[in-house]
Amino acid sequence: MKAISLGGRKSGRGGTLHVLGSDLAARIEAGETLLSAAVRGNIPFPHMCNVGECGTCKCxxxxxxxxxxRDISRHVTxxxxxxxxxxxxxSLAMSEDVAVEVPGMGRGRSTDPAPVQIDASVARVTPLAPGVLALEVDLAAEVRYVAGQVAQLTVPGAPGLGEPRCYSFAEAPARASPRRALFHVRHVPGGAFTDWLFAADRTGARLCxxxxxxGFRYHAADRPLLCVAGGTGLSPIKAILEQGIADGLACDVTLVVGARTQQDLYALDAIxxxxxxxxxxxxFVPVLSQEPxxxxxxxxxxxxxxxxxxxxxxxxxxxxxVCGPPxxxxxxxxxxxxxxPPKHLHYDRFLDRGSAALGPSSAA
Known part of the structure; x- marks a missing residue:
């Protein structure tokens, strides 16, 4: 039995969250969301923005x-x-026990690599364009991922940098070292993480x-591809296309990249x-919105x-x-x-503190 409501009062007592098809469970405190309980209980629940903007935590x-x-119709029909x-x-729990099915979790539901939390450090930072850096990160252990996915980064012990920031892998797994990850990072003025990263040479700095x-990734279909990227939304698109080369894809591709000026176009050699x-x-179709x-x-x-x-x-x-700002x-x-057709429209929103002021940032 299940019930979903947009009204009602918060539950006055806690309960238990169960992930069907697994032995994963977590305590839900009164007034807590399912995602908050899952994260606190070390359940590797897919999520990014925490504020209902990205749709990653659909279950x-x-x-x-x-x-x-709040209304979730942007992501749930x-x-x-x-x-x-x-x-x-x-989703606030209103009963003592809540059971959910989560894509990618549970027996026989997915072959996606399981999320891990490990130590990391800044290996190299390379300017790509005004306000954009390539961030290479050394990892304490091997990490497997699917082109299009993201990682969360925090800076242990640094004031204001304990909230995770999400960045897309900017390189296909087929091209990457399993103990190094590459990200494209745009400077968001006032964004704690990017202010920190751009302020000084952070080579060797500890990260988590x-x-x-x-869930953003290539979906096999007998169709040509239309790829649209804005800003550092190019990073997962680039990774997906690199993986397509490794997998022998031969369909036609149109890559449309939006930027403000010529200076803001980056990774042209990679393209x-x-x-x-x-x-x-x-x-390849670059489109400039503020070219003088x-x-x-x-x-x-x-x-x-x-x-x-x-x-x-x-x-x-x-x-x-499609990948870029909301x-x-x-x-x-x-x-x-x-x-x-809707089943062939795939997108990933890049959120920063300006567009997701109530939760962790995807690009700040």
Whole structure:
């Protein structure tokens, strides 16, 4: 039996959270979300933003009663809600016992690598563009992940840096050392982690690494690919395409990258390498929104949605992979919904302190 409500009072007593198909369980304190209880109880529950913006913690309520803290229709359709699907970060337990099914957890449900929490350190920091760094991290043990997934980083003992920040792996597992990870980090002014990282040479600094997390990845389909990236949203797209080369994919690809100016375009050598090694046709379309008038730029200007509006009808047969800030994601989905079937629309929102002020950041 299950019950989902947007009203009601908080439970006055605690209970137990059970993950079906496993022996995992955690104590739920009164007024606590399912996700908070899972994390506190060391259950490797998929999550990123903690505020209902990313949808990573979607699960299915099988037994028990919960109250939703907010509307979750951005990530859970009415049909899914009727079937019991909720976001764990927005679900307050209203009964003593709650049982959920979690994608990737439980017997026979997934072959994804299990998340680990290990010591790490900054191996190298390399500027990529104004306000963007490549962060290479040495890991205390080997880590397996799927291209498109994220890791969480914290700085032990540093004031204000104990909350995890999520960053996408910027390199395919096929190209990476199992004891080193690469991330692209954008400086978010006022973001505690990025202010710290950009302020000085942090080579050798201790970190805590948790991962992999997240469900963004390539989904096999007999379709050409439309990849749209804004800012450091390029990092998981790059990793997915690199993995595609390793796996021998030969479908056509259109990679659309949005940036403010030419200076903000980065990883151009890596994109050229992808284009040269890809087995099918590979089109790269950079779009600049704030390129000064009179510059020598001969490419497209405006926003990525301007380009997509022009070509959307011709991309109905594609599978789309979209990654970037929430505003860009929403605008792109508004263009592509009704053109590309929902099951072939895949996206990952990059949240920072400005867009997820109530919880840990995805890019700050």
């Amino acid at each position: 299915r309520l099988v037994t028990g009663h919960i109250r939703l803290k 009415p049909e899914e809600l009727s079937a019991g699907f909720v976001l764990a970060c927005q 690494f948790s991962g992999p997390h997240g 050229t390498s992808l284009k040269e090694r890809w087995r099918g046709r590979f089109a 008038e009179g510059s020598r730029w001969t490419g497209r200007k405006g926003h990525v949605t301007d380009y997509l509006c022009e070509v959307a009808a011709g991309h109905a047969d594609r599978a789309a992979y 505003g860009m994601i929403d605008a792109v989905l508004d263009v592509l919904r009704g053109v590309i």
